[in-house]
Amino acid sequence: MPVNPVPDDALLTARMDLERGCFRGAPARVILLSEMRGYFADQAACNEARARGDQAVYQVSWLEPGSGAGDLHYGLGRISPGRVGREYFMTKGHLHAWRPAAEVYIGLQGRGCLLLEDETTGQGRILPLDHGCMAYVPAGTAHRTMNTGEEPLLYLGVYPAAAGHDYGAIATRNFLHVVVERGGEPVMIERAAFLKGA
Numbered sequence: 237m238p239v240n241p242v243p244d245d246a247l248l249t250a251r252m253d254l255e256r257g258c259f260r261g262a263p264a265r266v267i268l269l270s271e272m273r274g275y276f277a278d279q280a281a282c283n284e285a286r287a288r289g290d291q292a293v294y295q296v297s298w299l300e301p302g303s304g305a306g307d308l309h310y311g312l313g314r315i316s317p318g319r320v321g322r323e324y325f326m327t328k329g330h331l332h333a334w335r336p337a338a339e340v341y342i343g344l345q346g347r348g349c350l351l352l353e354d355e356t357t358g359q360g361r362i363l364p365l366d367h368g369c370m371a372y373v374p375a376g377t378a379h380r381t382m383n384t385g386e387e388p389l390l391y392l393g394v395y396p397a398a399a400g401h402d403y404g405a406i407a408t409r410n411f412l413h414v415v416v417e418r419g420g421e422p423v424m425i426e427r428a429a430f431l432k433g434a
């Protein structure tokens with residue numbers, strides 16, 4: 237069996253800056269509310285929030301220690317607390333370009349959840365991603381994270397180096413479900429029902 241080349245020592249360890257919600261010395265991208273148009277189901281609420289000023293919804297920084305067949309990559313996400321109407325601040329969401337790639341999520345700080353949607357059946361589910369929770373994203377599953385609490389949500393995602401990210405499918409059709417606040421708790425409902433006023 238071929239063995240992955242061992243990465244440099246510097247890549248074998250990482251430091252998380254839990255205040256800023258990123259890996260020290262790693263690249264990061266910040267996603268603004270103005271870039272999330274079309275992702276939130278409630279367009280009117282999104283426009284209203286946008287009219288009050290732009291702001292960072294989330295950021296992700298990532299580390300890629302190796303790129304061999306068995307290597308792993310990881311991303312540290314930080315979602316700001318906030319809502320657009322009844323929808324929580326969330327990530328754009330994606331499928332892995334290599335569909336068999338699963339991922340493990342670990343909640344580090346704050347309260348949140350993960351929306352999963354099976355690409356083939358459309359079945360949706362929400363998993364808790366509070367501080368101390370682990371969640372598994374199975375193969376072929378679209379995934380999006382939301383902050384359901386009052387402080388920043390920090391979480392770590394670990395995925396195969398070969399996973400790749402397919403944002404196109406979500407940008408085109410979005411998720412079939414939305415997660416909204418009802419009675420202080422996150423609930424998952426069908427997007428179509430939400431748009432009809434459920």
Ligand code: F6R
Pocket residue numbers: 296310311312313327328329330339379380381393395399401
């Ligand atoms: C990586 C992964 C996470 C996300 C992060 C930001 O496969 O699932 O690290 O990249 O939660 O979300 P997206 O990538 O959807 O903007």
Ligand code: ZN
Pocket residue numbers: 330331332339379393395
């Ligand atoms: Zn992923």
